Amino acid sequence: MLPPESALTRDLAAWLPRQRWFGGKDGPIDGLSIGTATELRTGDPGLHHLILDVRQNGTTDRYQVLLGVRRDLPDRLRHAEIGGPPGMDGPRLYDAAHDPDLTRILLDALAAEASAGPLRFRHVAGAGIRTDLASLPITAEQSNTSLLFGDTYICKLFRRLSDGVNLDLEVNLALTRGGCTHVPAVLGWIELEPEGRARAGGDGEPVTLGLLSDYLHTGADGWSLAIASVRDWFAHTPPAGDGEWAELDASVAGGDFAAEAERLGAATAEVHQALAGAFGVQTLPAGEVHAMAARMNAELTGTCRAVPGLAPHAKALTAVFLDLAAQAEPLPVQRVHGDYHLGQVLRTESGWTLLDFEGEPARTQNERRALAHPLRDVAGMLRSFEYAARFLIAKSGTVPPEPGGRLETRAHAWAARNRAAFCRGYAAAGGADPAAHAVLLRAFEFEKAVYEVRYEAQNRPAWLPVPLTSLAHLAT
Structure with missing residues (x-):
């Protein structure tokens, strides 16, 4: 169960500027609200997909966060902690991109072409996506977060969101379908449907949230x-x-x-x-x-x-x-x-x-x-x-x-x-x-x-x- 929205947005506003992929480090956050919140897994640990509207200097940028919720946060996830109630009582919140117990849910959803609220999980026709792989985030990236699933897949999560289809998906998907051998083959993607985009304050166009491709582990x-x-x-x-x-x-x-x-x-x-x-x-x-x-x-x-x-x-x-x-x-x-x-x-x-x-x-x-x-x-x-x-x-x-x-x-x-x-x-x-x-x-x-x-x-x-x-x- 998530804390009250006021407490959650307060914790997120304090946490965001410390992230390498946050683009607004040169100024204060004037306001933060939750555009969409979609529960992807109940229980402990729980997983919630958030789109945040972050206002700075008269403009609003949108960011994607996978929010993990655990009663007890293990030491391996302490570095990803976002916040939670003071003291020992109440759930702990953290960036679930670092939790392989929860990121496997993304593979499951992509393989099944599932939907959850405004989220749609798509895969390329004929792509057989394995769902038994654990993830490891590539921490060196700046503007996005990529998850390695074994030595088989790489899933790029777009943190700062742009309207419409992301160019990386648009171009790579077209080249994959055209048989180009000089790009990693696209296997699937995650998108926010128009109704969800509209609720998040957008213009009703779908927006790309993530891209799953072959991982070139020998590269x-x-x-x-x-x-x-x-x-x-x-x-x-x-x-x-x-x-x-x-x-x-x-x-x-x-x-x-x-x-x-x-x-x-x-x-x-x-x-x-x-x-x-x-x-x-x-x-x-x-x-x-x-x-x-x-x-x-x-x-x-x-x-x-x-x-x-x-x-x-x-x-x-x-x-x-x-x-x-x-x-x-x-x-x-x-x-x-x-x-x-x-x-x-x-x-x-x-x-x-x-x-x-x-x-x-x-x-x-x-x-x-x-x-x-x-x-x-x-x-x-x-x-x-x-x-x-x-x-x-x-x-x-x-x-x-x-x-x-x-x-x-x-x-x-x-x-x-x-x-x-x-x-x-x-x-x-x-x-x-x-x-x-x-x-x-x-x-x-x-x-x-x-x-x-x-x-x-x-x-x-x-x-x-x-x-x-x-x-x-x-x-x-």
């Missing part, structure tokens, strides 16, 4: 693999007599990443083709391309004012944006990944897999769904290679300092080799040839770099040299 993320390669390259000692050639040729070090970068480029092109087939291709008129270039330049101007360290590169960046405007012609646009980098890909025994098609977290759902030229994703990955190349330099103390910029020289060589390999693989697999669209690609990449400069200046000042140093090489 290694691209960022970790790239960093291991950079570490090997930094540690490499050129053979005596090889001189400058060995210093600049990243292929001579152990753990060379270029072959994987080329395979990743090919997988990216294949996914782009699958996205075009699933969602179609449209044409962006030349006038809108011209306006896009103007927006890029305006963002550069504003960022130079906010971050003076970018100013020395402004002339070169502006020239690329002006070239794009001068050469503006209609562009094919389609659905793309939207937030593409090495942390969004996994290397498995069968090849590269792309993850997390939600788009950039700071953008609205409509902005994330907007069509774009596929080279925007290519530009995002090229920027990620620049970051990987310089991560160990930026991370103080990880790599011993060397005089004369030797590490930066090596970082540039590693990035250049892997950028070229990725583009080569992308073009060979049927993607738009980056070499044939140099102005467009550079504009997308410089737009991303300007965003990075502003982000690092505001959030991670110690990392600001990473985008600035890469621009010193690229904007020449």
